[in-house]
Amino acid sequence: MITFINTTDINITEKTAVVIGKFDGEHRGHRKLFRTLKKEATERGLKTVVFSFRILPSNIVKNKHTTQIFTNVERRKKLEELGIDYYIEYPFNMDIARLTGEEFLKDILIGKLGMAEIVAGDDAAFGYKKSGNIELLNRLSKEWGFDVKIITKEKDDFQNDISSTLIRSKLDEGDMEEANKLLGGVYSISGVVEEGNKLGVKLGFPTLNIFPSSEKHLPKSGVYASRVRIGDDDTLYLGLTNVGSNPSIKDDKKDHIARVETYLYNFDATLYGREIEVYLYKYIRPEIKFESLEALKSQISKDKVEVLNFLNSHAN
Numbered sequence: 001m002i003t004f005i006n007t008t009d010i011n012i013t014e015k016t017a018v019v020i021g022k023f024d025g026e027h028r029g030h031r032k033l034f035r036t037l038k039k040e041a042t043e044r045g046l047k048t049v050v051f052s053f054r055i056l057p058s059n060i061v062k063n064k065h066t067t068q069i070f071t072n073v074e075r076r077k078k079l080e081e082l083g084i085d086y087y088i089e090y091p092f093n094m095d096i097a098r099l100t101g102e103e104f105l106k107d108i109l110i111g112k113l114g115m116a117e118i119v120a121g122d123d124a125a126f127g128y129k130k131s132g133n134i135e136l137l138n139r140l141s142k143e144w145g146f147d148v149k150i151i152t153k154e155k156d157d158f159q160n161d162i163s164s165t166l167i168r169s170k171l172d173e174g175d176m177e178e179a180n181k182l183l184g185g186v187y188s189i190s191g192v193v194e195e196g197n198k199l200g201v202k203l204g205f206p207t208l209n210i211f212p213s214s215e216k217h218l219p220k221s222g223v224y225a226s227r228v229r230i231g232d233d234d235t236l237y238l239g240l241t242n243v244g245s246n247p248s249i250k251d252d253k254k255d256h257i258a259r260v261e262t263y264l265y266n267f268d269a270t271l272y273g274r275e276i277e278v279y280l281y282k283y284i285r286p287e288i289k290f291e292s293l294e295a296l297k298s299q300i301s302k303d304k305v306e307v308l309n310f311l312n313s314h315a316n
């Protein structure tokens with residue numbers, strides 16, 4: 001996969017089939033779109049392009065602070081596995097936001113990406129104030145000579161369109177089963193293992209701490225059944241994960257910073273500096289401010305049994 005990250009300096013000379021969007025979460029709907037993209041490209045001898053933005057456009061246009069289900073780094077890794085030819089993470093600012101749908105098509109998609117076909121969901125909207133839509137695509141396709149392929153959107157069991165927004169709301173509720181169902185995969189958080197307060201060992205529950213970047217959309221704080229990948233290894237270790245800020249412990253250095261810490265069953269090794277990926281399967285309970293370390297320890301012992309039972313009865 002050839003990538004263009006945060007640059008407008010792009011000149012693809014081959015003819016391409018293109019999809020555009022933020023593709024946050026790479027959910028089942030996005031993957032339906034990618035399958036169509038690859039099929040169309042193969043049939044017509046085109047290269048595939050996923051055109052995305054560096055940040056969520058609505059954060060600039062609507063001044064929002066929406067965080068991402070998967071960070072850009074996490075998303076790139078997932079796209080690598082799908083066999084896309086070109087991946088673009090275009091910069092986004094008000095100048096780009098002001099391009100009309102027509103300008104965006106002409107200057108960027110056709111001008112820079114060599115677009116011969118666009119594949120989109122049936123609600124396609126792009127350019128200033130969503131001036132680009134299916135009607136415009138159909139009109140200009142005849143004039144400018146590109147093809148348009150529109151697909152119906154993938155729905156959930158209640159006939160709602162699957163969307164990044166819907167999945168974020170499931171994460172906020174701690175509904176991992178539904179979030180994972182909509183994703184068509186398991187939500188995960190990756191990061192490098194860092195030192196904590198070293199209190200975990202004293203408690204009898206040594207943990208792997210990661211401190212996700214502020215762009216990451218974390219689920220509801222609390223305790224989760226998890227599995228953990230270490231580096232690129234295929235093995236998944238069983239885990240008990242707390243997402244939150246450890247309100248029972250006073251930590252002057254990293255107070256109030258969201259952290260993800262995981263106790264691994266049957267694993268004993270120091271992993272500081274190693275990259276891990278923590279997959280979350282089920283929310284067990286909220287994070288609690290305990291009055292004593294003994295009370296915290298006793299609760300984690302109960303969590304340990306409950307989570308192990310769950311993991312043993314639920315496959316990956």
Ligand SMILES: Cc1cc2nc3c(=O)[nH]c(=O)nc-3n(C[C@H](O)[C@H](O)[C@H](O)COP(=O)(O)O)c2cc1C
Binds near residue numbers: 242
């Ligand atoms: C399964 C699990 C559940 C936890 N639940 C809570 C909790 O409810 N409230 C809390 O303040 N801390 C909770 N913690 C965080 C502990 O306070 C933390 O593991 C301990 O302070 C060790 O931190 P350290 O790795 O920085 O040494 C939990 C940790 C784990 C592994």
Ligand SMILES: Nc1ncnc2c1ncn2[C@@H]1O[C@H](COP(=O)(O)OP(=O)(O)OP(=O)(O)O)[C@@H](O)[C@H]1O
Binds near residue numbers: 024029032165166
């Ligand atoms: N459920 C879906 N089924 C098929 N295609 C989809 C689905 N959701 C989005 N798409 C398509 O994927 C492309 C990128 O969509 P984008 O990531 O911007 O939307 P989204 O997942 O609906 O996110 P948001 O909740 O932010 O609107 C668009 O062409 C869109 O039509």
